[in-house]
Structures are given as structure tokens and as C-alpha cells.
């Protein structure tokens with residue numbers, strides 16, 4: 353495995369996270385720098401995406417590199433039965449970096465083991481989404497002025513939500529207090545609760561998205577119930593609309609509180625929240641460009 357790969361957020365420690373946030377800040381000041389001249393980057397998306405793929409590709413373009421790849425695996429030789437191993441080995445012949453999203457948990461780890469080209473995991477099933485976590489951390493840092501000692505409320509699909517899994521792991525360095533708000537079917541998996549206990553992370557679990565929870569949060573991180581992860585559509589129908597945030601629920605929120613969401617949203621944040629000063633999800637998605645520029649440079653060993 354190339355040591356510059358980013359498969360799990362646990363591949364990078366506290367110091368490196370802070371360095372990447374500083375690099376993201378520099379890219380926000382000036383996103384157009386020709387640091388990737390002569391480099392070719394592949395974006396291989398075996399699952400749909402809007403933000404992750406387009407922000408990674410914009411990041412490469414703004415840094416002067418070139419992009420090849422696909423956003424629909426049905427148009428590739430995977431549809432003829434080519435294995436993931438063979439696809440990765442082939443693409444490795446052409447590029448300097450592979451950015452991959454795949455529906456199978458562990459696919460990014462596997463890919464990183466069959467090539468010497470660095471891999472950035474752009475989401476693997478319900479497992480991890482480390483580049484999302486870097487932009488989430490950057491968004492939290494920008495809005496709160498710190499990552500330390502924050503009360504963070506995670507709401508919705510905590511079972512399949514890879515973004516919340518990665519965020520918990522990254523926040524272990526910063527003494528957070530988490531609230532997990534979910535129905536019992538979509539509660540935080542036991543392995544992440546054990547992770548919290550082993551790392552001294554405080555958490556409480558709630559089925560009620562109550563005013564007390566909302567009014568004492570620094571960050572409310574909403575998530576979509578992911579229909580594509582359910583084997584039984586009736587199970588999805590039962591839980592899809594249990595947690596919805598609207599403007600009338602925000603009157604008592606702390607002044608610094610910001611609402612994050614990895615997006616796309618379906619019904620979990622009402623449109624009337626979009627113009628509320630607590631809403632930050634569209635800015636959060638913009639921060640993805642700068643965080644991903646920092647990650648691409650890290651993967652290619654380019655000093656910024």
C-alpha cells in the first residue's frame with residue numbers, strides 16, 4: 353500500500369489533520385495554483401455522486417492537473433465482469449492518483465493493496481468517507497474557531513451513515529461530546545460506541561430530537577436516511593421521515609450553532625432553514641474543494 357493513500361480517517365493523526373486544515377485555508381485564499389502540472393488523476397465512481405466527484409475534479413483542474421475516470425461503472429468493462437483488482441491495476445498504468453467511490457465496504461482498502469498508486473477513498477459502502485470528514489472538520493473549525501470541547505449532535509441514519517462514522521473517529525483528538533439521535537433501527541453501530549468508550553469520547557443516545565438537544569448543541573449534523581442501503585424497501589419507508597429539522601425548531605439554538613449535512617438532503621432539513629443564519633450546509637460543500645485540494649497534494653507528496 354502506498355503510504356500516501358487515504359483509506360480511513362484513522363490513517364492520519366492529529367498533527368496531520370491540523371496541517372491539512374491549514375493547507376485547506378491556504379487553498380481557500382488562492383485555489384488556482386499550478387501544483388499538479390503534468391499529473392493525471394483518475395476518479396472512479398462505482399456509486400452516484402455530485403459533490404464528491406465534482407469537487408475532487410474541480411480541485412485537480414484548479415491545480416493544473418488532468419482528470420480521467422467514470423461516473424457510471426455500467427459504461428466500463430466492470431459490466432463485462434472485470435474484477436475490481438484488474439480495473440485498479442489497469443488504471444494504475446495511466447495515472448498518478450486514484451480517487452474511488454465504491455458500494456462495497458473495504459473496497460478502498462482492497463484497492464490500495466493491489467497497486468502502488470495512492471488511493472483516496474471517496475466513500476466505501478456504509479464504512480468510511482474520509483475526505484468528507486476533512487471538509488467537515490474544516491467547516492467546524494471555520495465556524496467555531498476551534499475543534500476542541502464541542503457538543504456535536506448527529507441525527508438520522510447513524511447505522512449506514514459513513515460520514516458520521518469517519519467524523520467520530522477524527523474527533524477523538526479534540527474532546528468532543530456527541531449526541532446520537534436516531535431510531536433504534538438506525539442507531540449508531542456498536543463498534544463505533546466501543547470506539548468512543550475506548551477513546552474516552554462522551555456520548556449519549558436519544559430517540560427524541562428534543563429542544564434540549566437542539567439548544568445545547570454547537571453543531572447539528574443532519575444525515576439522510578439512505579434508501580440504497582436497505583434490502584427491504586418497506587423498512588426504509590418506516591423510518592425515512594422520522595427526523596426533520598425546520599425553522600420553528602431553531603429559536604432557542606446557541607448563537608454559534610451551525611447545521612451541517614453532507615448532502616444530498618431529501619426531507620430531513622426543510623427548505624425554510626436554508627436562509628437561517630444557523631444553516632451552513634452549502635458553504636460546507638464549498639469547503640470540500642479546499643479540503644480536497646489539500647488531500648490531493650498530500651497523496652501526491654506535493655508540499656504546499
Ligand code: CP
Pocket residue numbers: 400401402403404405475484614615616
Ligand atoms: N456528501 C457526499 O458524499 O455527496 P455526494 O454523494 O453528492 O458525493
